[in-house]
Structures are given as C-alpha cells and as structure tokens.
Amino acid sequence: MRRKMAAGNWKMNGLQDNLAELDALAQGYGDAECDILVCPPATLINQAASVSGDSIAIGGQDCHKAVTGAHTGDISAQMLKDAGATHVILGHSERREDHDESDTDVRLKARAAIEAGLKVVICMGESLEEREANNTLDIIGGQLAGSIPDQVTAENLIVAYEPIWAIGTGKVPTLDQIGEVHDFIRARLVRRYGDGVGLSTRILYGGSVKPDNAADIFGVSNVDGALVGGASLKAKDFGQIITALA
C-alpha cells in the first residue's frame, strides 16, 4: 500500500512573509492522512523546517552533484539536509531547460542526494511536440532509465510525471493519458528494480493540478499524489488538494 503524497514546489517564489502560508498549512492540514512536502526556495528552507515541525516535510528544488567544492552559487545535498530538508526535487523541466540539465546530470545529483540521506523527487515529462509526434512513452522511458540511479529504494525515490506543456499553463492531459504514462512508469520501475521497489515507489502527477481537478486526477490508476506548483503557494488551495487526496 503506497502512502499518498502532496508535494508543493514554490519555485522562485517566497519571502519570509510567505512562511505564514506554510504555518497555516501545518495548522489546517498537518494531520492529514497523506505525506505533505513543501519545497520552498533554498533561502527559506531553514525557517520553513522550524515552522512546519513534524507535520510537513521540507525539500530543496535542486542540488549539486558534488559534496563540496568550488561551485559558486550552488548548493550541495548535505547543505540542504543541514538546513532541515529531507527531500529534494531533481530534474524539473525548468531546470532541464534553464540550466541544460541532462539525464546524466539528474542521475548524478540524485546519487549525491541519496548519499547525503535525502529522498529524491525525480521529474520527467514530454514536450508538446513530443506528445504530438506520439513519442511520449519513448521520452519517458529514456528519462527514467537515464535520470534514476541504480541505488534507490521505495523510501528514497519518488517519481513525478510532469508533461512540460501542462506546467503552469492550465492545460491538463486527459485522465486516460495520465493513466497510460503512470502505468508505463510503474511497469518500467518493476522491470528495472523488481516488485519490491517497483510496486512501492510513489508516482506523482504534476502539471496544473488545482482544487477543482485534483479528485479526478487522484482517481487514476498509479497516481499516488501530486507535485503542485502554482496552487501550492496558498494554504487554502493546497489544502483543498490535500483534502482531495487524503
């Protein structure tokens, strides 16, 4: 039985004042029957971890593949952990695009994060052109093979399927399209890692999840929760999504 997860990605949004939203989320939904993860910008991780207490896990949005070194402006997995994070999002399409991150980069970052004791949320998804060319499953298969390291467990790996064309656009795939990709990811995880890890790893859907579409999406097979961008910024919206899940 996989425990459901609602994960929020604040992206490059959030100043100290916005921690009030996290506080409201912890007060209102902290005892929900699902895991809640919030990934604020790195500048807020330390305070976010003390505001959220034990009820909400805090994660980073990226980390470097090296443990320490001459990498100005970068953050290591160990630093995220030291600041209070327990998770890190890796391979988000915005990082793949803005920072030219390859599957290999994502895999090496994931290895570093796991070695530092973090859980990884590894993102993958196709562009609109790739979907229209009927290449979605090939793209996802390649990203899955290339971005996820060998040394994962069902506890430290979470996969997020996020079609690029659905992120921040208000466009959502049909429920059949979501189900097809989630079933495919499940089958690939089982093939690569066996039933133990393959059947127990959570697969989140991300891309314009909102309070009004969450329940339908959560009803799709192999959808174990959501990675939510815009709607995770307000406790009220994210709380409604959590309620639809829990």
Ligand code: PEP
């Ligand atoms: C995301 O950033 O991962 C995301 C899914 O964004 P949104 O929910 O805003 O589409």
